[in-house]
Amino acid sequence: MAYGKQWQTVMEDGTVVTRSNTWSPPGSHPVGYGVKVVTKDGELIRVEGDDDNPITTGRVNAMNLALREYTYAPSRIIHPMKRNPEDRGKDKWVQTTWDEALDTICDKVRYFQNTYGPESIVVFGGTGREACIFYYALTFSVLQSPNCCYTQSGWSCYGPRCSIADYVLGAGYPELDYAGHLPGSYQDPRYTVPKWIVVWGKEPLPSNGDGFFGHCLVDLMKLGTHIISIDPRITWVGAHDGNINLQVRPQTDTALALGIMNLMFENEEYDQEFAEKWIYGLDDMKARAAEYPVDKVAEITGVPAEDIKRVAHIVGTERPIGWAWGLAFDQNKNGVQLSQAFIILAALAGSIDRPGGLTLGPPSALLGKWRMEQRGAMDDEVWSKRIGAAAWPGLSTGMATTQPDETLNTMETDEPYALKMGWFNSSNFLTPTCSAQPKRWHKALQKLEFVVVQDLTMTPTAMAVGDYFLPMATWAEHNGIVLTHYGRNTVFMGPMNKALQVGECKSDVEICLMFGQRLNPSWWPWYKPADGKSFDEAALATAVEDFYSDQLKELGMDWKQFQEEGLYQPGAHGFEYEKYEKGLLRFDGEPGFNTITGQIEAYSILYESWGEDPLPYYEEPNYSPISKPDFAGQYPLITTSGSRRYSSFHSEHRHVPSLRQIDPWPWVQINPETAEEYGITDGDWCEVYNMFGEARFKAEITPVIKPGILNCAHGWWFPEQDGEEPNLFGVWKSNFNSLVPHFNVGKLGFGAPYKGVMCNVRRVRSLDQD
Amino acid sequence: MADQKYALLVDYTYFSGNHAAEIACKEELGLPIDQFGIKEVEVGPFKKGEGNDGDAWEWFYLPCPTSIFSEHWGTGGDKAGQRPLAVQVEESASMYYGTLEDMQAKMAEFDRPMVLFQL
Numbered sequence: 001m002a003y004g005k006q007w008q009t010v011m012e013d014g015t016v017v018t019r020s021n022t023w024s025p026p027g028s029h030p031v032g033y034g035v036k037v038v039t040k041d042g043e044l045i046r047v048e049g050d051d052d053n054p055i056t057t058g059r060v061n062a063m064n065l066a067l068r069e070y071t072y073a074p075s076r077i078i079h080p081m082k083r084n085p086e087d088r089g090k091d092k093w094v095q096t097t098w099d100e101a102l103d104t105i106c107d108k109v110r111y112f113q114n115t116y117g118p119e120s121i122v123v124f125g126g127t128g129r130e131a132c133i134f135y136y137a138l139t140f141s142v143l144q145s146p147n148c149c150y151t152q153s154g155w156s157c158y159g160p161r162c163s164i165a166d167y168v169l170g171a172g173y174p175e176l177d178y179a180g181h182l183p184g185s186y187q188d189p190r191y192t193v194p195k196w197i198v199v200w201g202k203e204p205l206p207s208n209g210d211g212f213f214g215h216c217l218v219d220l221m222k223l224g225t226h227i228i229s230i231d232p233r234i235t236w237v238g239a240h241d242g243n244i245n246l247q248v249r250p251q252t253d254t255a256l257a258l259g260i261m262n263l264m265f266e267n268e269e270y271d272q273e274f275a276e277k278w279i280y281g282l283d284d285m286k287a288r289a290a291e292y293p294v295d296k297v298a299e300i301t302g303v304p305a306e307d308i309k310r311v312a313h314i315v316g317t318e319r320p321i322g323w324a325w326g327l328a329f330d331q332n333k334n335g336v337q338l339s340q341a342f343i344i345l346a347a348l349a350g351s352i353d354r355p356g357g358l359t360l361g362p363p364s365a366l367l368g369k370w371r372m373e374q375r376g377a378m379d380d381e382v383w384s385k386r387i388g389a390a391a392w393p394g395l396s397t398g399m400a401t402t403q404p405d406e407t408l409n410t411m412e413t414d415e416p417y418a419l420k421m422g423w424f425n426s427s428n429f430l431t432p433t434c435s436a437q438p439k440r441w442h443k444a445l446q447k448l449e450f451v452v453v454q455d456l457t458m459t460p461t462a463m464a465v466g467d468y469f470l471p472m473a474t475w476a477e478h479n480g481i482v483l484t485h486y487g488r489n490t491v492f493m494g495p496m497n498k499a500l501q502v503g504e505c506k507s508d509v510e511i512c513l514m515f516g517q518r519l520n521p522s523w524w525p526w527y528k529p530a531d532g533k534s535f536d537e538a539a540l541a542t543a544v545e546d547f548y549s550d551q552l553k554e555l556g557m558d559w560k561q562f563q564e565e566g567l568y569q570p571g572a573h574g575f576e577y578e579k580y581e582k583g584l585l586r587f588d589g590e591p592g593f594n595t596i597t598g599q600i601e602a603y604s605i606l607y608e609s610w611g612e613d614p615l616p617y618y619e620e621p622n623y624s625p626i627s628k629p630d631f632a633g634q635y636p637l638i639t640t641s642g643s644r645r646y647s648s649f650h651s652e653h654r655h656v657p658s659l660r661q662i663d664p665w666p667w668v669q670i671n672p673e674t675a676e677e678y679g680i681t682d683g684d685w686c687e688v689y690n691m692f693g694e695a696r697f698k699a700e701i702t703p704v705i706k707p708g709i710l711n712c713a714h715g716w717w718f719p720e721q722d723g724e725e726p727n728l729f730g731v732w733k734s735n736f737n738s739l740v741p742h743f744n745v746g747k748l749g750f751g752a753p754y755k756g757v758m759c760n761v762r763r764v765r766s767l768d769q770d
Numbered sequence: 771m772a773d774q775k776y777a778l779l780v781d782y783t784y785f786s787g788n789h790a791a792e793i794a795c796k797e798e799l800g801l802p803i804d805q806f807g808i809k810e811v812e813v814g815p816f817k818k819g820e821g822n823d824g825d826a827w828e829w830f831y832l833p834c835p836t837s838i839f840s841e842h843w844g845t846g847g848d849k850a851g852q853r854p855l856a857v858q859v860e861e862s863a864s865m866y867y868g869t870l871e872d873m874q875a876k877m878a879e880f881d882r883p884m885v886l887f888q889l
Contacts, residue, residue, distance in 0.1 A: 046797040049858045060859040062789040065797060205786055205861070218784050218862045227824075234822065236786065236829055239815060243824035307822075646789045657803045658796055662789055704815050 005052050007497055007563045015040045019050055019566060021494030022475050023211075023482040024129040025426065025456050026070050026652045027063040030211035032482035032492065034567075035060055037499035044068050044476065044500055053567065055180050055213050055492060062646045062659065069656045071474060071502060075457050075719060078503025081469040085450070089464055089725030098504060098514070098535045101468055106518045108450050109143060112421045118378070119385040120420040121145040122407065122448075126427035127157055127434060127650065128210075130475070131454075132486050133367050134508035135425040136400060141377035141523040142516045143423065146386035149402045151427070151441065152434035154745035154752035155395060156330040158210055162488055163398025163750070164339035167606045170594035171353075171585055172361030173488040174346070176324040178216035180484070180491035181359065182571035186223060190571070193223045194322035194356040196314055199237065200230040200342065201253060201755075202326020207644040209326055211484030211491070217324075225322070228311055230256065232640055233669070233711060234704040244311060247706060249302040250640045250756030251621035254334045257341035258618060259297030260312045262289035264348055269316025271350030278580065278593070279347055281603025281615070288615045300618065302706070320356035321349040327642055331754035333746045336394075336607075337616040344602050344616070352600070353578050360579060361489025367551055368487015375400055377523050385417070394610040394748030404435075405743040405752075411444035422448040425508070426472070428459040430728070431651040431717045432641075432737040436752060437692065439732070440742065454511060457655060460731035463723050471505045478507035479544050479559070481551070493568040495559075513543045526550075612747045623690075623741065623757045635690050635758040637674070639710040641736045642754050648715060655719035666734040668697035669711040670761070675701045678761055685766050688712055690759040693738025696767055710761060712736045733767055775870035776844050776851070778835050778887040779877055785864040787812060787831030791856035798855040799842065807839040808856050833865060835887050843867065844889030 009017045016039045021032035034053020038045040047067050049058035070076070080101040081093040112120050121143050125135030127150070139148035150159065162173050176197060182188035197220065204214030217237055221227065229238030230246045230253065238245040248256055264270045265286045275282055298305040315321055323346045329339050351357030375383060387410050388403025389396035395403050411419055422445065429435040430442055445451070445465045453459075453466035462469055480496040506514070514535075516524025527543035529536035549558035555568065562568070569575075576582060583589045592598030596605045601614075608614040625632035647653060647662040654660060668686055670678075680686055682701040687694050688710060697712055705711055714737070718730035732738070739759060745752050764770050787810055795807030815829035833856070835843075842849045857867045866876055870888060877884045 046855075048855055051858070057863070058858045059861045059863060060790060060794075061861060062793045065790055065793040065859060068797065205788065215786065215788070215861045215863075218786055218864075222784060234815065234827060234829075236815075238824060239827035239829040240783070240824040245822045245824070247822055646787075658793055661803060662792075702815065703817055 005566055007495070007566060015045070016499070018497050018499035020476065020497045020499065021482045022064045023480070023496060024649055024652065025472055025474055027067065027475070027649055028061055029128045029208050030482045030484050030486065031056070031208045031213050032211065032484065032494045033060045033064055034058070034494070035064065037476045039500050042500055044071050054183060054185050054569070059215065061208070062662070063649055063653055066653070066656050066658050067474065067476060069658060070653070071476070073457065073655055075655050077456065077458055077469055077471045078505055079471060080504065083467055085467050088446070088467070089728070091463070091724055093469065101470065102514060102518060102535070105452055105468060106515065108421065109519060112450070113144065116418070116420050118143065118145045118382055119147055119417065121423065122147040122149055122419045122421070123423045123425055124427045124429065125150050125425050129426045130480060131426035131508050133371055134512055136371045137374045138423065138425055138512055140374040142512055142519055144378055144382070144520060146378055146383050147402050147407070147419070148400065149404060149407045150434070151404050151407065151429045152752070153405050153436035153740065153742060154333070154750050155399060155401070155404055156335070156750070156752045156754055157327060157434065158330060159399050160330045160335055160750040161325060161339050163395070164336060165343065166398050168340050168595070168601050168604055169343050170600070173210070173485050174343070174352070174358040174360050175212060175485065175489050175491060176322045177356050177359045178213070178220065180213065180216070181569050181575050183569050186219065188571065190355060190577070192320055192356040193220060194225050194320045195318045196226050196228055197322035197324060198228045198230065198315065199324045200326065201328020202324050203231070203235055203643055204324060204326070205237065206646045210486070212324070228314065232705065232709055244307065246303045246307055246311060249300070250638050250709065251332050251334065251624070251753060252301045252618070253328060253332065254338040254341060254616060255292060255297050255300040255618035256303060256308070257338060257345060258289050258292035258616060259294055259308055260315065261341065261345055261348065262292050263294060263309060263312035264316040265289055267313070267316065269313060270348035274350050274352070275348055278599050279344065280597040280599035280601045284615055285344060285602035288617070292618070315345065315349050319350060320354060321351050322356055323351055323358050328755050330751060331642060332756070333621065333744060333751045333753055334619045335751035336612070336746050336748050337618070340604065341616040343600065347600050353580065355577060359489060359491070360585065361485065366487055366490060366493070366554065367481060367483060370551055371487065372400060377520065388749070392749035394607070394612060395750055397606070403749045405745060408441060408444060408742065411447060412440070420449050422451045422465070424451070424453040424455070424461060424466070426454060428455065428461045428651050430461040430464060431459065431731055432714045432735045433650045436737050436740040436754070437742040438735060438737050457719070458723060459651070460717050460723070460728040464725065464728055470511060471503060473502070473505040473507045476500060477502055477505055478510065479548065480507060480509060481548060490570065492570070494566065495563045497563060509544055509547060510540055513540065513547065607748070610748060621753055621756050622744065623753055625758055628758065631691065631758060635760050637708055637710055637759050637761060638756055639688055639712050639739070639759045640755045641712045641714050643711060651715040651717060654717055666697045666713040666716040667700045668713070668761070669700045669702050669705050671705050671707045671709065672701050672703060673707040675699060678763065680761070680763050685764050686761050687764050688739065688759050688761050690739050690757060692741055693735070695734050695736050695738055696764060697734060710759065773845060774850070776868065776889045777870045777873035778889060779866040779873040780833060780885040780887070781864040781880065782830050782832055782885050783882050784862050785831050785833060786862040788861040791833045791860045791865060794856040794859045795839065795854070799838065801838065805838060806836055807842070808833045808835055810834070832885060833860070835889060840889040
């Protein structure tokens, strides 16, 4: 039923309806699905849609609809817990209080800061959740360490695309223009529906990557848009009449991009006016692209030459062309070049910051800006100790974190110094969500003397290494702000409004406020407990509102006004297209892009300064049967991974019955021809293995993937199994990331082959039996 | 009208198989885990033509209303005439609910294959 636009309504029967927007934990990237949270007597009844949200218009994904099950799951942790470090791996947790946890943890932090230096503390941040805004602040201004780590080898998720956009395009993350920033949505007079959208290495309907509402592709298809799908699989979107599929061999996308570009140059089918004016190194780029004639590219990629020609013609001549780039750009050793080539292609298609093309954000805004400012809490000497920063300037210039692979090396060798304390902020990375070679991480983590875990359920990671467990609130249990793309291209923002309290759970910002007040009050002035120390619920609630009011000042609002407003779309507040023409991208206010040359750099000055080829090039993946012919007999197949389904957000929902019912077991997609060759039938348990490791999945025989290519599920653990060591909820059984090599990254420190390593497959009896 | 008929209309070219309607029904009706008000079925994917373009593939989903759904939203049901949560939240916005007459008229507005479930 409809409840209106006010942020909270109390019905006659005592039911309370709270208008809100979603952001994991749990359920999704910062999509901000507009929802109504229905509660009664403080209990969550259900989640409904918000018809008045102009983007999601009442629609809500399965995971957020299952919030009630998640909220009251028996395995959820709702009080602070502690465990003797000698009992790591055993289910010997005991309940404690926030006051005790704060006292002990702060004492430990000060001890490690004073004894070994603040750099001996490392924070591990998880992917996609609201923690992405706060784990930087937790590291830099609360714990005052330079070592904030996202453990995915080669930082292979979103960070590379953002950094390359920063280096080459001089703007925040470019996103498909789906009219999300415009109050009139697709009918807004400023908007044009794209004729074609290139959806590349991305399946946004289930994934909603980085807050992009994936089902806008369906909305646009209904309005006449066609899709060019570039993916090793045929996707459901690509399988629609009139759409085009380029079924690329995994990890060869950069060759395809250069091949398409070459045809556009050869046929002079591109936006010449834009290119002449705004692309730096155009002639060099033409010469480089000429090294990728279509027949050569067809052979490398496995995509028929005729299809490449057709796509080059469409992209070169139809307008507008929209673009959606995905995780496949990051999970590739050659991905830096792919992202660079993609930006040039979009520029040649005249799509940059134009209606129906790609929108650009300023480099960072609102909470994104605050997040980056937190590094100022450390002096230069401490900041200079950031792990891997000096050795990997191509990564550490764009990202404020450590280089992830370098971090594992440091933990294993204690060079250049030993890490002593760890803090997991919403990261369950022993489960195959991000880190490569998770068994090595597991061993290295045991060396940490003290470990704090912030999460909602007892994960394999928490069970293995946690000493303190701080229970987190869901999006319905705290106040906050959802902003798409974490502030790097804020298509819209919306308030998360607290609708209920469960146990003693706290949000990311509340945990930062509480620990910040103790450890670094000059940077964390908002929380003022009555006696200066003991937990004060009312003071904390006020602190959260004051914190957000301070952040919202630049929009001329405070928290209460924002809450009433319900949504902020830049299109209602002066958003403009073609910002590069209007002096809206550069800090000096001049027209152009915020790069060294002021143009889009096909020839990258920064890449060159870091010893990388300034122009994009293709490189054969180095764990393929072609580059490793000696191993081709043993591992003749290629497996990709990391694609998403509606039933889980990475490892987040394996314990939620209605979602587990949808995808009960980890799966591997196999072409019928390959399955027959290996004696595998649909539903068989299989082991996928290579020189690095092995993992088990149930076979899903499907023609959407080519012969010789597998696609394995990620994020699997088995909450129903024994949680103690060595089983750890079965975390090693279907652990795809065991097959991914450590430190096989590109020259800038970005990109690892999660989406393409050589492997073999054999049938086994079950998950546990050969 | 006690004998008013109701229907669920599905634009199945675009219904994306996102499972939101399934979960929504379980939540709205308080169903146990093994029962469904809406259950999706998948057809395909299979190849029906040459090449790899969209028109060479068949792949669609149907959200099927069970008898549980009809009991609540069909003739004489306690929720008859009220928009089901499943219809509101379904992510591809390809399900419609209303009187049989309204849904027949709605169906005629489309020039592509549709499925009409009389509840």
